[in-house]
Amino acid sequence: MNFLIYGLGSIGRRHAGILSEKEGNKIYACRSGKSVSNMPEKFPFTEIDPSDNLADYEIDGALITNPTSLHVESALRIAEYGIPMFIEKPLGKDLNDIKRLQDITEKKNIPVLMGYNFLHHSGIKLIKKLIKENKIGKVISAKSQFGTYMPDWHKNEDYKKSYASNADMGGGVVLTSIHEQNYLTDFFGEVKEVKAMKTGGNVLGIKAEEGAEILMRHEDGTVSNIHLNFYQKPYYRNCQVIGTEGTIYWDFLFPEVKILYKDKTEIIKTGRGAFELLDESYALQMHHFTEVIKGNTKPAADLNRGIKDLETALEILKQIN
Known part of the structure; x- marks a missing residue:
């Protein structure tokens, strides 16, 4: 399966590391490069530009693990392609564009999993x-x-x-x-x-x-x-x-x-x-x-x-x- 990770901070690296352990999984990543972490990634991934046409990569699932303030913006981008998504908790920092995201995911029948690991x-x-x-x-x-x-x-x-x-x-x-x-x-x-x-x-x-x-x-x-x-x-x-x-x-x-x-x-x-x-x-x-x-x-x-x-x-x- 092909996965796209939006954000490679500590939690993004944790999820990507788990997914990369399964043979056949491929990890793509979009990141700002502004993470305060300087820890090296311990898994192979291909970095892509956020403006790329995601359809070219045949993404099966996307994980949104960037700062909370960017969650909804990133989710709307993913939703354009109808890709199932995982959104790390919390959903966002406010309710801006939440209704829009809800309407799009319901219209396109896009499954969304919130990241509550507990x-x-x-x-x-x-x-x-x-x-x-x-x-x-x-x-x-x-x-x-x-x-x-x-x-x-x-x-x-x-x-x-x-x-x-x-x-x-x-x-x-x-x-x-x-x-x-x-x-x-x-x-x-x-x-x-x-x-x-x-x-x-x-x-x-x-x-x-x-x-x-x-x-x-x-x-x-x-x-x-x-x-x-x-x-x-x-x-x-x-x-x-x-x-x-x-x-x-x-x-x-x-x-x-x-x-x-x-x-x-x-x-x-x-x-x-x-x-x-x-x-x-x-x-x-x-x-x-x-x-x-x-x-x-x-x-x-x-x-x-x-x-x-x-x-x-x-x-x-x-x-x-």
Whole structure:
């Protein structure tokens, strides 16, 4: 299969590396050359000009992995050719041209997969399964936390120059770390009400929000709480779901999910190691994308999901700013 990657920053290289491992896959790339990363690519690819006629390359699927502010513009370009596409989360930094993209993809029946790799993570998938099986009774509330120290993300890069550090490029903790909002919505349904406050102030000196506390009421009545920040040491990511009969607890750093009851605790192993499971989630996501391209399955998170998540995130940003 032939794949086109729009943007070869760290996430673009990760996806391209996975796809290049399958024999017969060919990688084309459009890039600005302005990435703050100086890491060499570890896979073969052919660079093409963004103005080229993409029909000449017989592209089977396109991946949009450039800065968030360029996602929709790039997607519209891909949509001209009717090419199935993968759009890294979030969909964009605002709603400009979103309706146009939606209309074109629906008219041409172009499948779109949003890049929420945690939907393919064994821990998150197990939590969803346990909720559906009523393992903790009726769910009342949930809490997810993600804390990371941004300067440690990529040691060879100036973090203040990255898109995640600049609101104008679609950065900031709310959009960059939209995974928690997405999977909680996947668990409990659409967000019907949201409240949010900014935290952190200006710890890192970036041009975007560094932290947020978010409350969401979902359509099934569950109230979820999300804490996000870019200034925490050490790295921390977890999810807690509280029900009438017990509590489900997952910590990203441990390959297991716990079910805590009044008199006992069940521990379900999900794999060998935290970062192996993370790598697996990305690999499963790319496999899923190839199956979407072939028409064998529907996107786990389609364009409409990306739009609704973005609308909620923009309401959060409106409240904290």
